[in-house]
Amino acid sequence: MNWGAPLARPSKETEPALNYQFDWQLVLSGEYAQWLTDGVLVTLEISAVSLLLSLLLGTIVAVMRMTRFKPLEWLGLAYTEFFRNTPLLVQIYFWYFGSSQVLPDVINKWLYAHDFEFAAGVISLTVYTSAFIAEEIRSGIFSIPKNQLEASRAIGLSFIQAYRYVILPQAFRIIIPPLISQALNLIKNSSLVMVIGVMDIFYMAKQIESYSFHGFEAFTVATLIYLSISLVVSLCINLYDKHYLRQISY
Amino acid sequence: MAMIEVNKLHKWYGDFHVLQGISENVEKGEVLVICGPSGSGKSTFIRCINRLEDYQKGTVFFDGKDIHDKGVDINKLRAEIGIVFQQFNLYPHLTVLKNVTLAPIKVKNAPREEAEKLALSLLERVGIHDQAHKYPAELSGGQQQRVAIARSLAMKPKVMLFDEPTSALDPEMINEVLNVMKDLAREGMTMLCVTHEMGFAREVADRVIFMDGGVVVEQAPPDEFFSNPTHERTKAFLKEIL
Amino acid sequence: MRFDVVFKNFDYFLWGAFPEGPLGGLAMTIILAAVSIFLAFWVGLGFGLMRNSKKPWLRYPAMVYVELVRGTPLLLLIFWFYFLAPVIVGYSVPELQTTVVALVVFTGAYIAEIVRAGIMALPKGQMEAARGTGLSHFQAMRYVILPQSLRNMIPSFVNQFVSLTKDTSLASTIGVLELTRCAEQVSNRTLNAPMEIYVTILIMYFVICYCLTSYSRRLEKQLSRYQARDR
Ligand SMILES: Nc1ncnc2c1ncn2[C@@H]1O[C@H](COP(=O)(O)OP(=O)(O)OP(=O)(O)O)[C@@H](O)[C@H]1O
Ligand SMILES: [Mg+2]
Numbered sequence: 213m214n215w216g217a218p219l220a221r222p223s224k225e226t227e228p229a230l231n232y233q234f235d236w237q238l239v240l241s242g243e244y245a246q247w248l249t250d251g252v253l254v255t256l257e258i259s260a261v262s263l264l265l266s267l268l269l270g271t272i273v274a275v276m277r278m279t280r281f282k283p284l285e286w287l288g289l290a291y292t293e294f295f296r297n298t299p300l301l302v303q304i305y306f307w308y309f310g311s312s313q314v315l316p317d318v319i320n321k322w323l324y325a326h327d328f329e330f331a332a333g334v335i336s337l338t339v340y341t342s343a344f345i346a347e348e349i350r351s352g353i354f355s356i357p358k359n360q361l362e363a364s365r366a367i368g369l370s371f372i373q374a375y376r377y378v379i380l381p382q383a384f385r386i387i388i389p390p391l392i393s394q395a396l397n398l399i400k401n402s403s404l405v406m407v408i409g410v411m412d413i414f415y416m417a418k419q420i421e422s423y424s425f426h427g428f429e430a431f432t433v434a435t436l437i438y439l440s441i442s443l444v445v446s447l448c449i450n451l452y453d454k455h456y457l458r459q460i461s462y
Numbered sequence: 463m464a465m466i467e468v469n470k471l472h473k474w475y476g477d478f479h480v481l482q483g484i485s486e487n488v489e490k491g492e493v494l495v496i497c498g499p500s501g502s503g504k505s506t507f508i509r510c511i512n513r514l515e516d517y518q519k520g521t522v523f524f525d526g527k528d529i530h531d532k533g534v535d536i537n538k539l540r541a542e543i544g545i546v547f548q549q550f551n552l553y554p555h556l557t558v559l560k561n562v563t564l565a566p567i568k569v570k571n572a573p574r575e576e577a578e579k580l581a582l583s584l585l586e587r588v589g590i591h592d593q594a595h596k597y598p599a600e601l602s603g604g605q606q607q608r609v610a611i612a613r614s615l616a617m618k619p620k621v622m623l624f625d626e627p628t629s630a631l632d633p634e635m636i637n638e639v640l641n642v643m644k645d646l647a648r649e650g651m652t653m654l655c656v657t658h659e660m661g662f663a664r665e666v667a668d669r670v671i672f673m674d675g676g677v678v679v680e681q682a683p684p685d686e687f688f689s690n691p692t693h694e695r696t697k698a699f700l701k702e703i704l
Numbered sequence: 705m706r707f708d709v710v711f712k713n714f715d716y717f718l719w720g721a722f723p724e725g726p727l728g729g730l731a732m733t734i735i736l737a738a739v740s741i742f743l744a745f746w747v748g749l750g751f752g753l754m755r756n757s758k759k760p761w762l763r764y765p766a767m768v769y770v771e772l773v774r775g776t777p778l779l780l781l782i783f784w785f786y787f788l789a790p791v792i793v794g795y796s797v798p799e800l801q802t803t804v805v806a807l808v809v810f811t812g813a814y815i816a817e818i819v820r821a822g823i824m825a826l827p828k829g830q831m832e833a834a835r836g837t838g839l840s841h842f843q844a845m846r847y848v849i850l851p852q853s854l855r856n857m858i859p860s861f862v863n864q865f866v867s868l869t870k871d872t873s874l875a876s877t878i879g880v881l882e883l884t885r886c887a888e889q890v891s892n893r894t895l896n897a898p899m900e901i902y903v904t905i906l907i908m909y910f911v912i913c914y915c916l917t918s919y920s921r922r923l924e925k926q927l928s929r930y931q932a933r934d935r
């Protein structure tokens with residue numbers, strides 16, 4: 213396990229000199245390919261779980277900030293400001309190394325018995341991402357002109373109906389692209405959890421590097437996987453923008 | 463030779479044939495008014511003359527030179543053809559004076575004092591020399607448009623193009639801009655004006671052309687154009703705007 | 705609560721072992737961020753302008769750069785440089801330099817995007833008016849477009865600087881002695897107060913980043929005044 217120690221520089225004999233033999237077969241088949249696949253699954257799993265949780269938490273925080281109840285508003289504000297303005301890596305260290313001091317023993321025991329690294333990773337990613345998501349949701353709803361609400365109230369819709377049929381449908385269209393890019397950020401950010409030993413793509417690539425000295429191939433594959441995820445996602449955003457965002461202009 | 467000679471000009475936006483063969487000569491000192499319904503290609507036509515738009519077929523000669531020639535310095539050419547837009551397009555980060563002096567200093571390498579002297583005299587001519595140190599946002603629309611005219615004149619152009627210079631203005635400001643344009647016309651400036659200000663056309667235009675669907679449908683001296691248009695489309699158009 | 709550990713090591717968090725030993729801690733974090741943002745600005749400006757160019761041989765390389773970098777996690781990028789630099793230059797490059805290069809390449813791509821969007825956000829008429837008076841494309845950019853759009857971009861640059869400041873924490877993974885690495889060291893040495901230590905440096909990061917964020921918000925409000933708008 214990598215207890216937050218610096219990544220080891222590739223050892224002397226692995227430094228690919230001119231006679232470095234590329235061996236793509238090695239990482240693309242057999243045991244190492246299995247490792248990479250496992251890594252991809254862990255990355256996707258931790259990202260998916262964190263995304264769901266942070267959508268939930270982000271919505272709650274956004275709603276807190278829009279209630280007219282001051283203490284809740286301030287709490288929501290403090291939450292978004294604090295977690296957006298501190299590094300994710302340090303947050304990960306905090307949850308991983310520091311949380312056992314504050315959590316009750318029962319929970320600690322349970323966590324240690326289960327996959328503590330994974331849990332700490334999910335908590336950090338969720339808390340960090342939800343702060344951004346809360347902000348996107350809030351500003352998305354804020355960006356809808358006031359007169360939309362007034363106009364829909366004027367034709368006799370109730371407050372709830374106005375939100376349900378006029379404000380939220382518009383807000384969704386505006387919020388979805390930034391939410392998708394937050395999801396993308398989340399996937400990229402999930403690479404940080406390898407520092408606490410979660411066995412994601414990057415962790416596995418490092419593992420292959422230290423076992424086989426074929427870091428180039430392993431890291432190339434890992435990078436390509438991240439790139440293809442990102443490219444697909446940004447393609448989706450572009451398509452979405454073209455089809456839906458054009459329709460909204462005030 | 464005419465100042466501007468346009469010969470069978472064609473332009474497409476993708477599949478859309480905007481200009482379908484325009485031929486037009488403008489003599490030195492002539493004032494040409496271009497009118498026509500929205501979307502007929504008026505803006506596109508005059509923007510082709512200083513190559514703010516490229517065209518695909520035909521030729522445009524300015525002062526005896528083909529503007530599409532490889533050897534033509536496009537920036538020098540544009541310096542000799544002033545253009546004024548509907549939206550003024552003043553530089554919001556520069557004062558009025560700097561708006562006017564930017565091009566003379568950067569393009570013609572004029573010394574600053576000289577450029578400023580010229581700018582102040584031009585601003586005086588358009589009636590706003592007392593606003594020289596304000597920013598565009600602090601001026602009214604009519605004042606901004608007059609600055610835009612002064613900015614073009616500062617390059618001592620041989621031709622001025624106007625693209626609906628008054629249609630973004632409040633009614634009470636239209637005349638202050640038209641008066642500046644009339645003065646220019648009387649001083650002998652060669653002008654191509656896209657405008658629907660028929661009073662202006664009657665007063666100073668030498669010729670009025672009517673465009674529709676990318677072609678020049680009709681052209682005549684203003685008196686004739688207004689009193690007895692020959693084409694149905696022109697009649698319909700005139701009925702609508704007069 | 706064992707905040708005494710924090711107090712005892714607070715000067716180490718602030719500037720490392722300086723002046724007896726190497727500079728580190730928060731001071732190193734700030735230097736790293738400042739140097740990187742300065743270099744990344746020029747890289748980003750260059751690539752942002754290239755992306756807006758009409759010439760394909762300028763536009764496509766810039767597009768590839770931006771898309772590649774923005775699709776890769778920073779940690780991976782840092783590691784690539786860490787791993788590749790010795791191979792490329794033939795001798796081992798100190799961690800600090802490696803980090804700066806990685807941060808500049810990374811942030812440059814994001815700044816290129818800001819620059820591109822900022823230029824595109826200006827009304828088209830500005831460029832046309834400038835070209836219409838005979839300014840060359842370069843002059844129009846230099847005297848009309850960039851002065852306006854760069855000013856409008858300042859808030860985004862500040863926000864990018866905040867992200868960069870947070871990102872410098874990743875330098876700890878290859879052993880650069882910035883704030884996070886110093887905290888790790890103290891935490892590993894003392895073993896009994898990780899929570900207190902990490903809370904402290906979270907707050908240190910927060911103070912810096914929050915001040916910058918508030919500043920950028922204020923700027924944004926002020927800037928909305930003198931802007932060219934399509935009417
Ligand atoms: N960049 C462009 N791409 C595609 N089509 C365009 C473009 N610019 C103009 N057009 C089309 O070309 C036609 C002519 O446009 P132009 O602006 O020249 O008309 P106009 O006569 O000046 O109209 P208006 O009185 O509204 O200014 C219009 O139908 C317009 O939709
Ligand atoms: Mg027009």
